Amino acid sequence: MNKLLEAVIENNRRWTKDGKVATYIPELGKADQDAAGVCIITLDGEEYNGGDYKTKFTIQSISKIITLMLALLENGRDRVFSKVGVEPTADAFNSIINLETKNPQRPLNPMINAGAIATVSLIEGETSEVIFNRILNFTRKITGNPDININEDVYQSEKKTGDRNRALAYFMRSTGVIEQDAEEVLDVYFKQCSIEATCRDIARIGAMLSNDGVLPWSGERVVPRNIARIVKTIMVTCGLYDASGQFAVEVGVPAKSGVGGGIVAAIPGRMGIGVYGPALDARGNSIAGIRILEELSRELDLNIF
Incomplete structure (x- = not known):
């Protein structure tokens, strides 16, 4: 092989x-x-x-399947999919068009940036640091690698240049898809994308x-069978x-x-x-x-x- x-x-x-x-x-x-x-x-x-x-x-957008699993574990499918849909898109992964014209109540799916940001907002934790640490620890478990961490330079680079993602997050905040502070949610999102x-x-x-x-x-079972199949x-x-x-x-x-x-x-x-x-x-x-x-x-x- x-x-x-x-x-x-x-x-x-x-x-x-x-x-x-x-x-x-x-x-x-x-x-x-x-x-x-x-x-x-x-x-x-x-x-x-x-x-x-x-x-x-x-890992960038590969992190979206990790946060989707966590969100489903904590909230159940009905809650998660009331905030984000499951339909494919013909537009780019960072497009804002769908939010404005097709379904202003929720992003089309969790694999595009808007949907992933909405998904992150569902993960439990009192601060962005607590939420990200839960994502990081889950990532370490499902990879069997306790040394996985973020690339700090990439994280800072994403945070400085993430204006399109900010636009998506603040738009969803205005429509009620995101209920938390948009910058706190974005900080978690930038960090999860920067996991190395x-x-x-x-x-x-x-x-x-x-x-x-x-x-x-x-x-060890880390997610139920139905969640693995949804993902x-x-x-x-x-x-x-x-x-x-x-x-x-x-x-x-x-x-x-x-x-x-x-x-x-x-x-x-x-x-x-x-x-x-x-x-x-x-x-x-x-x-x-x-x-x-x-x-x-x-x-x-x-x-x-």
Whole structure:
């Protein structure tokens, strides 16, 4: 399997030349555009790696599945989905159009920025620090990595340049979607996006979801089966923003991307996959990461449909 992964990396590394690293968050622009890595973790504990799988990157929007799980655990599905919908969007992940014209009462889904910010506002805690620490500790548990932390430089960079996210948050505050102080909610959101991980870490998140909420390496259940299934379903329909439909056709697995270059995939009953490639396509998804997953889907017959 390791030989297959190395071959897949080499087959698809060339795609990095056709993408660009994210620069609207200045710190992300420092990533190596040519980097590409992959990790597979099976449900029986086997681990396979290829390429730049040890490289750390900030998980960015991959954090949205983590906060969605926490929000569902604490609030239940009815409360969460009264604040945020579950419908796909054809607009960009940071668009404000849907909030203004389609459904001013709630964002379309938890995987776009507006929906993720609304989701964060549902997580319990008296201060933003307490709330973020709960997110961080949950992330450490589901990755089995107690050393995971934020990249302080990326966090500060996001906070200084996050004007679009502020616009989304304050708009939702004005319509009652967000009931807390908008800046407090945003501070948590900027920090969760700045959590730093490797392909192995996110592959473990994928493995937990593919195992219906049970950690494969310990047997501990961390989320109920129904929550794991809700999250995987939303990953299929919304996980790669406005490219989710095409990804479902070409790859056919639940997945979530982030502009830091990571993509986590959960293949039900089989494995979790983490890929990394900071060169992004026009929709904000790892251009090499998608191609890596396409080839793996063909070679390992991963498509769930």
